[in-house]
Amino acid sequence: MKEIKLSKTQKEMMVSKVKTYFADNLDQDIGAFDAEFLIDFFAAELxxxxxxxxxxxxxxxxxxxxxxxxxxxxxxxxxxxx
The missing domain is CATH 1.20.5 (Single alpha-helices involved in coiled-coils or other helix-helix interfaces)
Known part of the structure; x- marks a missing residue:
């Protein structure tokens, strides 16, 4: 399988959604770096x-x-x- 590559716009949108999810559902504020790291992990592992x-x-x-x-x-x- 080829590496999953996301455009800058796609990544920014996903980071925003992850940050919102954490804030709304887990009552945690995470930074953009942490959200991007999590997205990269999910892309690679899942x-x-x-x-x-x-x-x-x-x-x-x-x-x-x-x-x-x-x-x-x-x-x-x-x-x-x-």
Whole structure:
């Protein structure tokens, strides 16, 4: 799996959400550095699980579409006369 890379904007948004979560749910104020460190930890240690689920979901949709295309092709077939 490739390393999960986030844009600066994505990281800033995530840091804000982590800080808000800690303040609202855990009554703890954490700094941006700590929030970013936590995000990096989750990405490295848990990101693969979410990535793999995303791949499995994409594979499922792909297989459904391939099956659908198969039916469309069958509908295009012309009767053969012998």
């Amino acid at each position: 990101g693969g699980h979410y990535y793999n689920q995303g791949l499995a979901d994409a594979q499922h949709v792909f297989n459904e579409k391939i099956e659908e295309i198969g039916y469309i092709i069958q509908e295009l077939e012309k009767p053969e006369s012998i």
